[in-house]
Amino acid sequence: MSLRPKVELYCDGACLGNPGPGGWGYLLRVRTATGVKEKEASGAEPETTNNRMELLAAIRGLEALTQSCLVDLRSDSQYVVKGIQAWLKDWKRRGWKKADGKPVLNADLWQALDAQLARHQVEARWVRGHAGHTENERVDRLANEAAHSI
Secondary structure, three states, X not given: OOOOOEEEEEEXXXXXXXXXXXXXEEEEEEEEOOEEEEEEEEEEXXXXXXXXXXXXXXXXXXXXXXXXXXXXXXXXXHXXXXXXXXXXXXXXXXXXXXXXXXXXXXXXXXXXXXXXXXXXXXXXXXXXXXXXXXXXXXXXXXXXXHHHOO
C-alpha cells in the first residue's frame, strides 16, 4: 500500500487559432478523510499552439503538487495521453527524435513533463472532450477564458 496521496488531475489547453493566443487550465482534486480538496489554475500565452497548451496544462498541474503523488491524469488530448503512455519512452531512447529521425515537436515541454512524471506515479487517461464530462468542461472553460484574456 502506498503512502503517497491519490490525486485526480484534469487538464486542458485551448488556442484561438493554431498558432494564436492560447490558454491552459487544470483542476487538482484530493479526497481526504475529512472531504475533498480542490485547486484550479490557468494561464495564457500570446502566441502558441494548442498542443503546447495541452502539455503546459499537464505540466503546471503536476508542478503544483508539493509531494510525490499517485496521479490519475485525465485529458481530452490524445497527444498528451499517448505521449505519456507510449511515445515518451522511445523519444528519450532516440535522443528526442521521432521514429522517422526528425526532432520531437515541443521537446522542451515534453522534457519538462518527463521531469514531472519522474516525481509522481501517473496514470494518464483520455476523456472525450465536449461530451458533458463535468471536470473536463470545467478545465476547458478555464483554458478558453485564459486564451481570451490576452
